[in-house]
Amino acid sequence: MSHTQHWQHHIDAWQQTGGSQAHYCRTHELDQNQFSYWKCKLAKCNNVQLARPSGFAVAQLAAVPESASSLCITLPNGILLGGIDAMNAPVAAQLLEYLR
Known part of the structure; x- marks a missing residue:
C-alpha cells in the first residue's frame, strides 16, 4: 500500500x-x-472539499455608531466609565453599585 x-x-x-x-x-x-x-x-x-465541516462559523461584525450623547462618568480613583447609553445603562448602574 x-x-x-x-x-x-x-x-x-x-x-x-x-x-x-x-x-x-x-x-x-x-x-x-x-x-x-x-x-x-x-x-x-x-480538488474536492472534505465532507466534514470544520466546525467554525463565519461571523460578521455590524458597525454600531456611537451615540453623540453617550454618558461618561469619572470615578474618584480616576477610572473613566464611558459609552453609557439607554441600552447599557442598567449594566453601568450595577457596575457602579458594585464599585461603591
Missing part, C-alpha cells in the same frame, strides 16, 4: 467515525501533523 493509499484509507475511515481528528489519530497511533498534511494534500489533489 502506497503512502497515498494509506492516508486516504485513514482519512476516509476518520470521516466515517464522526469523531475528532485528534481522537482518531490517538486511537490509531497516527501523527496528527502528518494526518493533517495528507488530509490537505489529498483534498487538493482530488
Whole structure:
C-alpha cells in the first residue's frame, strides 16, 4: 500500500467515525501533523472539499455608531466609565453599585 493509499484509507475511515481528528489519530497511533498534511494534500489533489465541516462559523461584525450623547462618568480613583447609553445603562448602574 502506497503512502497515498494509506492516508486516504485513514482519512476516509476518520470521516466515517464522526469523531475528532485528534481522537482518531490517538486511537490509531497516527501523527496528527502528518494526518493533517495528507488530509490537505489529498483534498487538493482530488480538488474536492472534505465532507466534514470544520466546525467554525463565519461571523460578521455590524458597525454600531456611537451615540453623540453617550454618558461618561469619572470615578474618584480616576477610572473613566464611558459609552453609557439607554441600552447599557442598567449594566453601568450595577457596575457602579458594585464599585461603591
